[in-house]
Amino acid sequence: MIAEILVWSILVAQILLVLAMGCAVYRMLKGPRAQDRVLGLDTLYVNATMLLLTFGIRTASILYFEAALIIALLGFVSTAALAKFLMRGEVIE
C-alpha cells in the first residue's frame, strides 16, 4: 500500500517535471529573441537534473545521481558561454 503510494507519486512527479520541460522547450523554440531561447535552455537543464533524480529514486540506483551532476555542470557552463556570446559576440576573446 505504502509502496504503491510512493510509486504513483514518483510517476506523478515525473509527469509534472516532463510538463515543466515542455514549457521550457516551447520557450526555447518559440522565444521571440535569443535571450529567451537561452533562458528556456537553462530551465530545461534544471528540470532534466530533477527528472534524473526521480529516476534514481525509482530504481534505487546511484548512477543517475552522477548523470544529474554532470548535466547541472554542463548547464552552468553552456548558459554562461551563451550569455557571454550574446553580450560580446564571441565566447573566447
Added chain:
Amino acid sequence: MTHLAEVPAWVALLTALFLLIGAGLTLIGSFGLLRFDTFYARIHAPTLGSTLGVGFVLIASMLFFTVLESRLVIHEVLITALMIVTTPITLMLLGRAALYRDRTEGNDDVPPSQATVVKPDVVIPEATGDQPPPA
C-alpha cells in the same frame, strides 16, 4: 519495485510528499516562462524551480537513500551547492546581456545606461537655508 517496499512508511510518505512539492513548484516556475510578457519578467520565473524545486527533490533523494542504504547519503548536497552558486551567476550574466542588447538596439522600455544620463539640475544645498555653510 521491490526496494520501494523496504523503506518504512513514514519515509515513503515523506519522500512522496517532497517529490510532489518539488515537481509542482518546478512546473509552476516553468509555466511562468509561458505566462509573463517581457523577458525581464520571465527571467524571474524559473528560479522557483532552481531553488525550492531542486531543494525539495534533493531532500527527498537524500532521505530515501539514507534510509534505504542504512548509512548517511548526502552527496546530493553537491548538486544543491552547485545550483545555489551557479544560478545567480548565469541569470545575472543573461540579464546583463539582454540589457546590453536592448540598449544597443535603442529600445525605449529599458532604463538608459548610467554614463548617458544627463543630470538636469543640481540642487544646491544652501538654498534651503537650514544647513551650516561650508567651511
